[in-house]
Amino acid sequence: MLLVGATASSIIAFNGSRFDGKLNLNSASVGGSLFLRDQAEFQEVDLAGADVAGQVEMTGSTFRGLLNMNSISIGKSLLMGDRAEFREVDLRHADIAGPVDMSGSTFRGPLNMDSISVGKSLQMRDQAEFQEVRLAGADITGQVSLNGSSFAGLLDMHSMSIGRDLHMRDGAEFREVVLGGTDIAGQVTMARSTFRGTLSMDSVFVGKSLVMGEQAEFRQVVLIAAEVSDFLDARNSSFRALELTGARIEGTLLLGSRNGTVTWASSNDGDGQPVPPRLSLRNATVGALQDGVDTWPRELQLELEGFTYDRLGGLQTGERSLPHERGSDWYIDWLSRDRFYSPQPYRQLGRILESYGHREMAADILFANRARERAESGPGEFKWWVLSALQFTIGYGYGWGYLRALCWVALFTAAGTLLIRGARNGVGDGRRPGFWYSLDMLLPVIRLNERHYDVDLSNDWRRHYFYVHKLFGYFLVSVIIAGLSGLTE
Template sequence: MIKIKKVVSLIEDNIGSLEKDEKDFLENLEDKGWISKDRICLRAIVIKWLLLHSEEFEYFKNKVFYVNNVSITGQLDIEYLKVDFPLVFIDCHFESGINLMISTIKSLFLLTCEVEKLINLTGARIDGQFNCRGTLINGSAIDDENGDKYSVIADNLIVTGNVFFNLSDKKPFVAKEEVSINGIQISGTLDCSGSFFEKGINAQSAQIKQSVFMRDGFKASGEIDLLGAYIKGSLDCGSGIFNNPNGIAIKGSRMMVDGTVFFDAYKDDENTVGKNIRIDGIVDFKGAEITKSFKLKSVEKTDNYKLNLTNAFIHTLEDENTGWPPKGNLILDGFIFENISNESPRKHEERLKWLGLQKKETEFTPQPYRQLANVLDNLGLEKDAREIRIAMNNEIRNKSQKWKQKFWLGFSGMLIGYGYKPFKVLKFALVIWLLGTLFYIAGDEYKLIQPPSKFAYKNYSDSCKLDVLEPFDYYPKFNPLVYSLDVFLPIVNLHQEENWRPVSNKKDSQFYEIFNIKGGGLLNLWMYFQILSGWFLTTMLVGGISGLVRDK
């Protein structure tokens, strides 16, 4: 093994003469790495040569490459680097970028550094942490032919520990251009708390074995793209700021979260509540799957805040109206959930307001109503579930272009509440019963209701008028109230209808002169109507109770 102090001449033989700062750096690196109060200037090629030949030097065995307060000129371009010790840069300034494509590193620390161009870790592997706390990365294009600018491009990077793009002593991580980590595999957490991503994050198909934190001062002015990502822990956006007013603020289409998604005010360990999460753009969770809760609570409302839950699945919806988007900015078609938290609105009045936030320009679909009603049923809130289903049928009736469907829904809704309130029919039955009673009282007064058999009279003769005929004393007395009920009910026999009938051939009554109908003809017509309506309303009642005519 070669000692680090003997390396100066060896490096000069390979890359040319060294500057004074570079010699000082190499000569003092052996003990604890380079630590200096005064910033020195160091060429990237020196660091590159050291790292590529690290196996030859005793210093690097079981140690850390530690550099503090250094200005590094030129691009640190070390593709395919393979070292089994951590690289630690603290308070360093990189005049250009860092290229560690397809490299293997123990850990990479860039703490409170400033990087003028992009950091490229495409296809690399970090067997430990990737820590960028408090670092500023200005970013640049990958090359002259590719005009897209990035601060970090780490597609398909593998990290066996945690990734930190967050605060360091209140100094935030700042990425001036897009951070691209498509297909990244992180065995720990991805912590972006308190950071600022000016052009967003592209993390399509990312695989994160623990949680993702975009909370407590997190700010993004571009799209956060989690399309097809898998997060084994939670996605915590508490008190974050997501600004992309002309597009998608958070894209979680086909994302899977094995924990909870937090859209809420952040609470620290002492339960101090932070500001509301602010969303100025679209939250696209189309086809997403959240196996625990979606906490949608304290959201600062903006006109551009839209929430798309098309075909998403969430186990427990834990929301409040303070987290709902403005009217017309909610899409729930195909949204499936299994539970509503105890802390969330469950009453049908509040949930109907939630459903009413849906976008009206699209064609009406009953699925969100059915889904909500099924969940309320499972929670034992049958009354609220019924009200949701009734509201669904009202919407179908109002939006329907088919006159038959419109007529039937209007009719069944009025009579039995589409089958969910079958006893509404009793109101109509009561009106018909009492109205019939009034008719039969008048008919009895004008002697238009008589026993149907001549053997019922004790003074019957062919020459007698109906006015003077008297039934036997033992003959059942006429009772207009019971008679109306007997005529109306199709099943019950109260023995009034069979013993008394309207007389249709009586011509000498005032009843006849007023209505111009022979004798009790009007009463006969009413009786027929009452019989038919009795059968019909009873059928509707039975059908509603049994569910046979329930409009689902």
């Protein structure tokens, strides 16, 4: 039927009809609503450029060929749900003032809605079945709901604008999803759904919370440079890889609590070799980090360089959630799991622990940082020798490390005392030089007794030891001054 450019002042209804050929309503103008419902059957339908003042309803009908609604304008709602069946649908650049409902229907071919504009909500839920779906650049004023539906092909939603929430939960199944650059004013929920391919959300903006927890299954999630205005919840869900590089989460990153923790699953590469799970927090920023003691398994490949947070813990904390309950060793072990060494994660944690008043724990963390830096360099590097000297003399200048310097003073003073007692020359009053002489020779600049400097060891083999004795004193004092002034940090 050829109705190209036709004009109708009221409704047009094809309810329950059957068309064996093409129905062409290209550029038609309908003053009322357009009905193609009630188990009607169509082959190819062309509604490109049509202008419908009312609603367009296709519920319960079958479209065996291309349904072309490119650039259509609809004054009210577009209803395509209630077990309708479609082959290929083109809704690019369509302008729909009301809601779009595709709930419970089956789309056996591609559904292209690139740059569509919807004045209210987009409903694609209730066990609807889709193949490839494209929504790139779409503008949806209300919410988008994909709850409980199945997407067997690519779901491309990049650069969308969603005025309210995005729901992808309650048993929904996805293959590959692209949400890069999408702006979502409300929250995003993915609870109890399955993502069998990559979920790409790089540079996404979420105006509220991002809920990925509650028994959802993810393969690879990419949130590079994403921004979440509230919290991100991943508890009780499974991930093979979670990429949060450069992400910014204003609230809490919830990885564990008394109600459960995130779990990590291994996968296999193309050769059947196991691939360990991976979590990248490189250059990510979160308001608070809330985890559990079981959040970080040994097999997890962890990247922490540049990761910053303002607080540890949050609401619904679980067992051993507070820093003093875990202790320094637990945190040092956690930081050691970072695949690539960087001092920043250690300094970040040390700063937070010190702000909580746990100064000894902070010192332990900073000491562990220097110890790992030394281990990473090796004896073949000059840095290793410098760090070794700092470690053995002042404990890198952290906590009680300066007590090591006192131990060295005591050791050298005792050694000098034992050696000098055998010297022939006294200290001017006939007494043999001893403890105070040894200490005076060790301390640079300071002179405890001028008579100690009258002792002549020029013909005594002990003079060689006291050369080393004095040099070590200068070295030790220099290291202490450098440590106290912060030059060793």
